[in-house]
Amino acid sequence: MKFPVPHDVKAKTIPGTEGWERMYPYQYQFVTDDPVRNQYEKETFWFYDGLHYPEPLYPFDTIWDEAWFLALSQYNNRIFMVPPVRGVDHRMINGYVYISPVPVKNPEEIGSRVPHFMERAGHYYKNWDALEAKWKVKMEATIRELEALEIPRLADMEDISVVTDALGESKGYHLLKNYDDLINLGIKCWQYHFEFLNLGYAAYVFFLDFVQKLFPSIPAQRVTQMISGIDVIMYQPDEELKKLARRAIELGVDQAVCFSQEWTDVEAGLKKLPKGVEWLTSLNLSREPWFQVSTGTGWFHHDRCWNDQMNVPLSGIQTYIGKIRQGVNIERPTEKVRAERDRITAEYRGLIEKEEDRKQFDELLGCAKTVFPYVENHLFYVEHWFHSVFWNKMREVAVILKEHGVIHDVEDVWLLRRDEIKQALWDVVTAWATGVTPRGTQTWPKEIVWRKDVMQKFKEWSAPPAIGTAPEVIQEPFTIVLWGVTNKSLADWASVQEVKDPDSITELKGFAGSPGIIEGKARVCRTVSEVGQLQEGEILVAPTTSPSWAPAFAKIGACITDVGGVMSHAAIVCREYGMPAVVGTGHATKIIKTGMMLRVDGSTGAVTIAR
Amino acid sequence: MESMNPMVCWFEECNKDSIDLVGGKCASLGELINAGVRVPPGFAVTTHGYARFMREAGIQSEVNGLLKGLDHQDMERLEEASRIIREMIESRPISTEMEDLIAESYRKLSVRCCVPAVPVAVRSSATAEDLPGASFAGQQDTYLWIRGVDSVMHHVRRCISSLYTGRAIAYRMKMGFDHDQVAISVGIQKMANSFTAGVMFTIHPGNGDRSVIVIDSNFGFGESVVSGEVTPDHFVVNKVTLDILERTISQKEICYTVDTKTQTSQAMEVPFERQKVQSIIDDEVTELAWMGKQIEKHYGRPMDIEWAVDKDLPAGGNIFILQARPETVWSTKQQESGAKAGGSAMDYILSSLLTGKKVS
Numbered sequence: 025m026k027f028p029v030p031h032d033v034k035a036k037t038i039p040g041t042e043g044w045e046r047m048y049p050y051q052y053q054f055v056t057d058d059p060v061r062n063q064y065e066k067e068t069f070w071f072y073d074g075l076h077y078p079e080p081l082y083p084f085d086t087i088w089d090e091a092w093f094l095a096l097s098q099y100n101n102r103i104f105m106v107p108p109v110r111g112v113d114h115r116m117i118n119g120y121v122y123i124s125p126v127p128v129k130n131p132e133e134i135g136s137r138v139p140h141f142m143e144r145a146g147h148y149y150k151n152w153d154a155l156e157a158k159w160k161v162k163m164e165a166t167i168r169e170l171e172a173l174e175i176p177r178l179a180d181m182e183d184i185s186v187v188t189d190a191l192g193e194s195k196g197y198h199l200l201k202n203y204d205d206l207i208n209l210g211i212k213c214w215q216y217h218f219e220f221l222n223l224g225y226a227a228y229v230f231f232l233d234f235v236q237k238l239f240p241s242i243p244a245q246r247v248t249q250m251i252s253g254i255d256v257i258m259y260q261p262d263e264e265l266k267k268l269a270r271r272a273i274e275l276g277v278d279q280a281v282c283f284s285q286e287w288t289d290v291e292a293g294l295k296k297l298p299k300g301v302e303w304l305t306s307l308n309l310s311r312e313p314w315f316q317v318s319t320g321t322g323w324f325h326h327d328r329c330w331n332d333q334m335n336v337p338l339s340g341i342q343t344y345i346g347k348i349r350q351g352v353n354i355e356r357p358t359e360k361v362r363a364e365r366d367r368i369t370a371e372y373r374g375l376i377e378k379e380e381d382r383k384q385f386d387e388l389l390g391c392a393k394t395v396f397p398y399v400e401n402h403l404f405y406v407e408h409w410f411h412s413v414f415w416n417k418m419r420e421v422a423v424i425l426k427e428h429g430v431i432h433d434v435e436d437v438w439l440l441r442r443d444e445i446k447q448a449l450w451d452v453v454t455a456w457a458t459g460v461t462p463r464g465t466q467t468w469p470k471e472i473v474w475r476k477d478v479m480q481k482f483k484e485w486s487a488p489p490a491i492g493t494a495p496e497v498i499q500e501p502f503t504i505v506l507w508g509v510t511n512k513s514l515a516d517w518a519s520v521q522e523v524k525d526p527d528s529i530t531e532l533k534g535f536a537g538s539p540g541i542i543e544g545k546a547r548v549c550r551t552v553s554e555v556g557q558l559q560e561g562e563i564l565v566a567p568t569t570s571p572s573w574a575p576a577f578a579k580i581g582a583c584i585t586d587v588g589g590v591m592s593h594a595a596i597v598c599r600e601y602g603m604p605a606v607v608g609t610g611h612a613t614k615i616i617k618t619g620m621m622l623r624v625d626g627s628t629g630a631v632t633i634a635r
Numbered sequence: 636m637e638s639m640n641p642m643v644c645w646f647e648e649c650n651k652d653s654i655d656l657v658g659g660k661c662a663s664l665g666e667l668i669n670a671g672v673r674v675p676p677g678f679a680v681t682t683h684g685y686a687r688f689m690r691e692a693g694i695q696s697e698v699n700g701l702l703k704g705l706d707h708q709d710m711e712r713l714e715e716a717s718r719i720i721r722e723m724i725e726s727r728p729i730s731t732e733m734e735d736l737i738a739e740s741y742r743k744l745s746v747r748c749c750v751p752a753v754p755v756a757v758r759s760s761a762t763a764e765d766l767p768g769a770s771f772a773g774q775q776d777t778y779l780w781i782r783g784v785d786s787v788m789h790h791v792r793r794c795i796s797s798l799y800t801g802r803a804i805a806y807r808m809k810m811g812f813d814h815d816q817v818a819i820s821v822g823i824q825k826m827a828n829s830f831t832a833g834v835m836f837t838i839h840p841g842n843g844d845r846s847v848i849v850i851d852s853n854f855g856f857g858e859s860v861v862s863g864e865v866t867p868d869h870f871v872v873n874k875v876t877l878d879i880l881e882r883t884i885s886q887k888e889i890c891y892t893v894d895t896k897t898q899t900s901q902a903m904e905v906p907f908e909r910q911k912v913q914s915i916i917d918d919e920v921t922e923l924a925w926m927g928k929q930i931e932k933h934y935g936r937p938m939d940i941e942w943a944v945d946k947d948l949p950a951g952g953n954i955f956i957l958q959a960r961p962e963t964v965w966s967t968k969q970q971e972s973g974a975k976a977g978g979s980a981m982d983y984i985l986s987s988l989l990t991g992k993k994v995s
Contacts, residue, residue, distance in 0.1 A: 107985070107988060107989060108989055141985065141988075142981065145981070146981055149981060226984050227980065233987060234987075237973035238846075239845065240842045241846065241873075241881075242844075242873075243880060246873070368876065371874075372875055375845045378974070383978055384974035384978055384983060387978060387983070540878075541879075541917065628879075
């Protein structure tokens with residue numbers, strides 16, 4: 025399979041973006057002035073990480089890419105000593121991230137890593153539950169530390185306590201230090217993120233692999249169904265909305281809650297009612313931490329959480345109140361889901377012929393079931409809860425930069441790299457201390473205007489799915505399971521490049537996320553704020569979904585996403601609701617328009633557009 | 636059953652242990668019915684009925700005389716004897732008692748099907764046809780779209796006489812089987828007036844995957860699918876969940892329908908606008924797969940099944956199983972093993988990591 029040479033792709037600079045490289049870390053560039061590195065880059069297979077980055081990265085948001093670049097790689101290569109795999113290397117073109125697993129090539133070295141891997145990974149697998157319990161404690165402590173972190177404002181005169189307590193430190197110093205602490209907490213959180221994830225995915229991917237060897241036609245979604253948790257905390261935010269809907273009816277304030285789509289109006293109305301105040305108390309209990317759930321994947325600064333966009337959960341609560349009033353059961357059918365999971369597992373097991381295979385099945389299933397709750401639950405802790413708090417702490421930093429004239433708008437801060445922000449803070453703090461104007465007031469605003477234009481141009485660019493030279497074998501478990509890099513997906517990617525006219529496409533292929541076939545009208549929702557427009561029975565077409573989209577699923581007939589695999593949120597929720605889902609189509613939101621008639625086949629992963 | 640030695644019996648009164656009485660085909664249909672599978676209804680003229688006919692009409696003793704001293708390699712004289720015997724069978728009167736029994740059963744069958752003089756398939760069902768190496772090379776005649784008592788009676792005789800083709804006689808002589816030891820039964824079964832028909836395997840014939848059911852279908856009778864004359868529509872169904880995993884709709888240029896004048900099935904061209912239309916609806920695919928799963932469960936092994944969707948009957952009761960036999964290709968092979976030495980999850984993960992996934 026032939027893919028474009030990375031350096032050729034990069035060389036075709038989009039006019040007006042010349043110099044964009046300075047927006048990102050220098051090691052992310054494909055290079056031509058270093059023959060050894062250049063050769064390595066050409067011989068390597070790079071694929072676009074569309075799973076995480078449907079859009080180009082803002083300079084600041086690159087922080088999480090760097091964080092997982094480090095964390096995933098170190099756990100594979102330096103901590104667990106996964107025998108044939110080092111880390112995953114990263115590059116960037118026009119703001120889009122390309123990644124590549126790095127193999128251990130020398131067979132002797134692979135062999136020498138084996139005993140270490142068995143000892144180290146074995147320790148985690150053996151003590152999984154106890155270690156995971158420790159993880160939760162560490163993670164929650166990290167989030168509390170983050171929440172407590174103060175981003176101090178710079179006062180014209182420092183508080184008298186600096187003197188009376190003989191503190192010996194200024195707010196300026198605290199600002200610099202706490203910014204560093206903020207960044208370090210973020211990086212630390214991602215250290216924890218991968219503590220269990222590599223091994224968790226390995227157990228999952230090889231269970232999948234084993235079952236597919238026995239049953240070549242088994243859909244991956246069925247394997248996932250066998251090991252998926254029922255009491256996954258990802259469902260909790262949605263459960264809270266249902267609880268609040270029931271509570272509103274109990275207290276007789278449901279009408280007040282449904283009074284308006286604007287949260288501020290509803291809140292004002294409720295405050296006037298004694299029972300309304302009682303309901304607001306229940307609401308506040310739910311908000312921490314469950315409303316920290318992001319309305320996106322949590323990976324980007326623009327993924328605001330429910331707490332920041334109270335209209336979103338409000339609309340969910342109102343939907344559930346409506347359902348309860350109509351007498352519709354809004355409970356998750358957990359018993360049914362559990363029974364179906366057990367039935368499917370038992371039936372497949374019954375179709376295995378050999379005793380040794382049944383034993384291996386039981387072993388791998390047991391292991392996968394042990395690790396899988398982490399694979400699902402870490403998302404809430406890291407990508408949602410931690411990130412939501414983190415983005416808002418960063419906004420506090422941005423407020424200070426704005427106060428000192430270095431940026432004009434709080435949301436401009438994302439156009440700076442995190443080390444540039446540190447430099448700008450030094451500029452601000454020294455100027456504040458000295459009583460002069462920061463130099464950045466003249467340089468950054470201009471640069472930000474230019475960068476905004478660059479970002480706009482990047483968004484219009486279409487990133488090729490794969491570049492470089494395809495390998496013969498991939499051993500890195502994430503590459504296989506998360507990005508679904510297989511022979512077939514490579515071929516699909518190669519063919520996507522050839523599509524010229526999006527208006528002529530009548531069929532899209534994705535992963536079979538949840539079985540069933542349905543025909544209906546499309547509703548394209550690019551963000552969760554648009555789900556209010558959904559009509560009963562429509563087919564939701566979204567870039568991706570997250571727990572905050574949950575109420576939308578009570579209305580729709582099927583779901584299609586651009587990004588995600590069989591374990592993505594949309595696939596899992598649709599399986600619970602028993603409605604079809606096709607996930608990871610790549611371009612559904614670009615090709616499908618609201619109102620189009622679609623046929624969604626969630627068993628085969630095909631979407632047909634009636635034109 | 637009316638007595639221990641009935642001359643006629645309904646399929647539902649038979650099971651897999653009834654081969655001596657009603658032959659392999661009818662016994663297998665009875666077995667299916669008793670397993671709860673929907674099979675077009677019918678009855679069998681039993682081997683007792685056959686023996687009684689041969690005895691009462693005085694045929695058996697004449698047959699033995701005619702065949703005495705013949706050489707199994709002397710086909711000319713064998714064929715001559717065969718002609719005389721078959722003429723005898725097809726012309727001698729059947730006892731009134733037996734005629735009444737067959738006619739009464741046929742009438743009851745018509746009532747059951749709510750069709751006056753219901754069209755039936757009349758086919759021979761040999762007692763030893765499924766035994767390895769013991770094929771009697773009888774023509775195993777099948778006559779389709781037979782209507783009316785007289786015609787049924789006539790074709791029952793023709794099926795019986797098929798036991799005495801020259802080749803069948805020669806074969807028995809060569810193998811040392813006694814002619815009066817062989818017996819035949821004749822099945823009379825409602826014709827499935829198939830809108831769509833085909834075959835179904837409860838195992839993937841391509842890769843031996845036991846977790847799927849594979850269905851091939853075309854309009855009309857199943858002949859076009861069985862014979863491979865068309866590329867049929869193809870479905871792969873998940874056996875565990877009954878989801879349709881794969882669906883390939885082909886261009887089906889011909890199908891078989893009945894020519895009521897000649898009472899035979901005939902190939903006809905599928906109208907162009909229907910050639911690429913799915914020949915069986917999804918709900919039927921699912922129901923069929925469910926039936927396949929029950930049949931497999933009953934027999935305890937992967938099965939090869941012929942089926943039809945009857946156009947005379949309303950949805951929900953219109954899918955019929957015509958035949959089911961054990962699948963022989965994959966069932967005899969071992970499922971590909973996935974287990975790794977050691978057997979623990981860690982052993983498997985390590986060994987898989989070392990192998991990796993081939994991508995090209």
